[in-house]
Amino acid sequence: xxxxxxxxxxxxxxxNYSQNNWCGFDQQLQKHYQxxxxxEAQVYERFDRIASGQINAQDRVGPYYIPVVVHVIHDGEExxxxxxxxxxxxxxxxxxxxxxxxxxxxxxxxxxAPFSPVAADLEINFVLAKLDPNGNCTNGVERRDSxxxxxxxxxxxxxxxxxxxxxxxxxxxxxxxVVNSIQGSGAGTTLGYAQFPMWGGASTYGVIIRNNxxxxxxxxxxxxxxxxxxxxxxxxxxxxxxxxxxxxSDCSNQGDGCCDTxxxxxxxxxxxxxxxxxxxxxxGDHFGFDALDQHENFMSYSPCxxxxxxxxxxxxxxxxxxxxxxANLVSVSSQNSSGINLPDVLCRAEFSGSQLIVCAGSTINxxxxxxxxxxxxxxxxxxxxxxxxxxxxxxxxxxxxxxxPVSLQVSDGTNTESETKAAYITVLSNPGLExxxxxxxxxxxxxxxxxxxxxxxxxxxxxxxxxxxxxxGDKSIMLxxxxxxxxxxxxxxxxxxxxxxxxxxxxxxxxxxxxxxKRLASNYEALKVWxxxxxxxxxxxxxxxxxxxxxxxxxxxASSSPFTxxxxxxxxxxxxxxxxxxxxxxxFRYRFSFESDNGNNIFIDDIxxxxxxxxxxxxxxxxxxxxIFPNPTQNNSTINYFSATSEDLNITLYNVVGEKINTIYNGxxxxxxxxxxxxxxxxxxxxxxxxxxxxxxxxxxxLIKD
Numbered sequence: 001x002x003x004x005x006x007x008x009x010x011x012x013x014x015x016n017y018s019q020n021n022w023c024g025f026d027q028q029l030q031k032h033y034q035x036x037x038x039x040e041a042q043v044y045e046r047f048d049r050i051a052s053g054q055i056n057a058q059d060r061v062g063p064y065y066i067p068v069v070v071h072v073i074h075d076g077e078e079x080x081x082x083x084x085x086x087x088x089x090x091x092x093x094x095x096x097x098x099x100x101x102x103x104x105x106x107x108x109x110x111x112x113a114p115f116s117p118v119a120a121d122l123e124i125n126f127v128l129a130k131l132d133p134n135g136n137c138t139n140g141v142e143r144r145d146s147x148x149x150x151x152x153x154x155x156x157x158x159x160x161x162x163x164x165x166x167x168x169x170x171x172x173x174x175x176x177x178v179v180n181s182i183q184g185s186g187a188g189t190t191l192g193y194a195q196f197p198m199w200g201g202a203s204t205y206g207v208i209i210r211n212n213x214x215x216x217x218x219x220x221x222x223x224x225x226x227x228x229x230x231x232x233x234x235x236x237x238x239x240x241x242x243x244x245x246x247x248x249s250d251c252s253n254q255g256d257g258c259c260d261t262x263x264x265x266x267x268x269x270x271x272x273x274x275x276x277x278x279x280x281x282x283x284g285d286h287f288g289f290d291a292l293d294q295h296e297n298f299m300s301y302s303p304c305x306x307x308x309x310x311x312x313x314x315x316x317x318x319x320x321x322x323x324x325x326x327a328n329l330v331s332v333s334s335q336n337s338s339g340i341n342l343p344d345v346l347c348r349a350e351f352s353g354s355q356l357i358v359c360a361g362s363t364i365n366x367x368x369x370x371x372x373x374x375x376x377x378x379x380x381x382x383x384x385x386x387x388x389x390x391x392x393x394x395x396x397x398x399x400x401x402x403x404x405p406v407s408l409q410v411s412d413g414t415n416t417e418s419e420t421k422a423a424y425i426t427v428l429s430n431p432g433l434e435x436x437x438x439x440x441x442x443x444x445x446x447x448x449x450x451x452x453x454x455x456x457x458x459x460x461x462x463x464x465x466x467x468x469x470x471x472x473g474d475k476s477i478m479l480x481x482x483x484x485x486x487x488x489x490x491x492x493x494x495x496x497x498x499x500x501x502x503x504x505x506x507x508x509x510x511x512x513x514x515x516x517x518k519r520l521a522s523n524y525e526a527l528k529v530w531x532x533x534x535x536x537x538x539x540x541x542x543x544x545x546x547x548x549x550x551x552x553x554x555x556x557x558a559s560s561s562p563f564t565x566x567x568x569x570x571x572x573x574x575x576x577x578x579x580x581x582x583x584x585x586x587x588f589r590y591r592f593s594f595e596s597d598n599g600n601n602i603f604i605d606d607i608x609x610x611x612x613x614x615x616x617x618x619x620x621x622x623x624x625x626x627x628i629f630p631n632p633t634q635n636n637s638t639i640n641y642f643s644a645t646s647e648d649l650n651i652t653l654y655n656v657v658g659e660k661i662n663t664i665y666n667g668x669x670x671x672x673x674x675x676x677x678x679x680x681x682x683x684x685x686x687x688x689x690x691x692x693x694x695x696x697x698x699x700x701x702x703l704i705k706d
Contacts, residue, residue: 036199043198047257048250050318051284051311063098063123064320064330067338069173070128071165072143072211073150073157077354079180079211083369085218086141086178089226090126092216096227096298096308097124103306106296108273113292118260120313124320126174126230130372131339133168137347138339139371146457148489153179155204161485163457167203171328172337174233175206176226178214191225194232197323205325207233224305227298234326235319236312239293239300240264244278251282256299258311260286264293264300271295271304286311344372346412349419353406357453359430359496359535359587360401368392370410370417380407383427398427403449423449428535431586432496437609439494441465441475451495460484463492463592469564469603471513471571476605482519482562484596493591496535497609504581507612509687510542510590511575511656515565515603523599527592531579535587543576563600571605575656575687577612606657612702626692628678632704639664639676639690650693651676653703661688680705 049055068090074080095101099121109116128140142165149156149163156162157177167175184190192209207229216222237256244263245251251259262285265277275293295302297309308316320326328334335341354365364384368377379389383404384396398404404425409418426449433451446465447454456462461480470476479490502508514527529543565571594602627640639651651664661683665676678690680703688703 039199044253044257046198047315048252050314051250051252051257051259055318055322056314063125064317065125065127065335065340066174066330067129067172067334067340068126068140069132069138069168069175070141071167071175071177072141073146073153073164073177073179074143074211075147075150075180076145079150079178079219080143080145080352081178081211081214081218081220082367083139083141085211085215085220087128088217089215089220090128092222092224093126093226093230096224096306097122097126097230099307101306103304106304107307108292108296112276113273113294114287115294115296115307115309118286118310119296119307120310122308122313122316124316127340129168129173129338129340130342131337133172135337137371139348139350139369143352148457148487150180152181152183153177153208154183156487157208158204158206162487163489167206170202170205171325172334174230174329176214177206177208178211179208180211182208182210191223192229194229197233197235197319197326202325205233223303224298228305231299231308231312231316234316235323236299236308236315238267239297240267244280245282247280247282249282251284251286254282256312258309258315259284260309260311261294261297261299262287262291267301268293268295269301269303271302346373346410346415346417347371349408349410349417351406351408351419351421353425355537356424357426357428357536358398359428360399361397361430362427362535363395363397364425366394366396366406368408368410370408373412374410375413377408377410382406383425398425401427401429403427426450426453428496428587430496430535431498431500432588434498435501435610437497437607439607440470440473440605441477442473444475444477446477446492453493453495455491455493457489460488462490466603469515469566471515471568471605473605476515476603478601478603479594480562481525481594481596481599481601483598486596486598488596489593490596491591491593493536494589496587496589498586499584499588499609500586502581502584502611504584506581507577508579508584508609509575509577509612509656510579510607510609511573511686512607513571513573513605513657514545515563515570515572515605517559517563517570517600519559519563519598519600523597525597525599525602526595527602528595529576530591530593531583532589532591533583533585533587536589536591539591540583542578543574545574559600565603571603572684573655573657573659573686574684577687608657626699626701628690628701628703631702632706633680634706635679635681637678637680637703639678639692641669641674641676641692647694650691652691652693653678654689654691656687656689664690678703 070086107116107119129138132138144165146163157164157179158167160166182190191213192207194207195205209226212219213223213225214220239256239261241256242254243265245254255263263278277293279290281290295304296307298305320330348371350369352367352369358364377390379394381387381396383400383402384398403423405420405422406424407420444452444465446452454463461484463477463479465475466478467475526546528541530539531542532539628637631637647669649669650666653661653664655661664678683705685705690701690703692699
């Protein structure tokens, strides 16, 4: 699904540097070599030319400056790291690349490990951009709330359509994407990966990194993942590249191509000062003897990294001088277009709230993200308590349901900027709507931002109310999904519903109807139902319809044309009762999410929530003379009925919304035991009601199809 081209992974554990973690660089490198037979020779030829001085940075005067943009892809509060943490991570980069890191003094300079003399100041400064690609003021950070792009991230997260954020021009900006987790294919946790500068697409060049490996404050703990990954982006291999190599080859033609980084047999996660895993001394080796492993190197997997070497500096500076997009990146033109040399003058008011949809009685944390050089500020929080503030961070309580604006005015003593976000905060009722809850979309206009919220991350088709099809009434809610892109997620969320009056021993049933048919037999689309007991702050999956289960199967094979149901038989009823008593809160919410696979349209109608006890008829006078087995069932069940005398009997099967499925028996029954078969094989999974009626009354029994 998602393709990584020569991507460099680092899997240094931020807890204990476990050797169960993995790195995919060599695997990707070998794949690239296989697809490009001359690539390995070309890269070592380049290393050799750099080592011999044929490629260098002769015209370099002073340090390099690299403009940076950080794309933060988060899930609400989860992963939406502060600007302070971002600035701290950039500061760590600058310390490591300029050898001002506090642990630089830990580099060994012993007889067998004379590494301090070859530790290099790369003279590279990373600066957050002040102008975006359109010439507008920026603080070098852009953010997107997108669960699709922030979990199991890979190159799709480098595009807006993939749930992430598009790269800025790599000739002018160095792109870093910060996410919650990264896709991996082995044991351990992948903290980041980078693209080698000689290969790969312009739209994917840069680093993807987990937020907890980015910086030394906030969610992070100060490991050197970002320095390691940027090293790869600038052309450096691992110190253990290709293992020990051969003593008959030049050091610039094997391993990492650097003669002052002793060869290492494989990745190691130790800081042992006696570690020496290779005895070969390649031709041209800087030290001329079998030096110990250089675990201090940022391109190792050691937890005690603190240096780049002089030969690594030669590789990086040669690439910055001679590789086209890197030379452009560090040019004066790039500095001007990104604005990194501009003074810190106030140019924009900007703010964020920790949550935008809350329940009455909740507190929202607001942060002033204005840039640059703010000295004073004035907030206005309509509907909030307090309603005004002058602090950079403000905690505001909202007690009354409604939709409210937020305003901020900032000043640097000379300039004034302001921002107002209309309808920014939505406060939901607490308690919410009373039971019984039933929604047929007959009076709903989406989104109404009270009872329903629509989420459309890709800005394509979204859930809308339609009168083109319905199970009951005239309307339903539909997603025009015919031919939509793969892996898109579209959602609609409910408002609040009050389940608090329910007894904890009572079972709650949720049901809905859907109509859907695949476009292609290979489509793997999914409809998922989530529930929340805390106003939407946390969600739990309760129903997952995928693949062959998620298809009507009542209208034949896949439909090559856009699907719209035309008969009641094309609607499937789904019911479940795994919403446990811990969810019986006053601010219960549900959400439906649809995951696309270039498939077909889907329709939903008749969403219901009610206690199980409401299924039984109050005329329940029949004695306990009936049973159903097996129950639950996957195919067939049997109803056992005992009668003391001959009598009239009617047994009928219904779905949970009261629609008659079929009549199992209607006639006269003799005294004694009688059994009736119930064929459930073609029925969708869910809850059904068997009603038994005789002269004494009606009894309703629940039958579950697994």
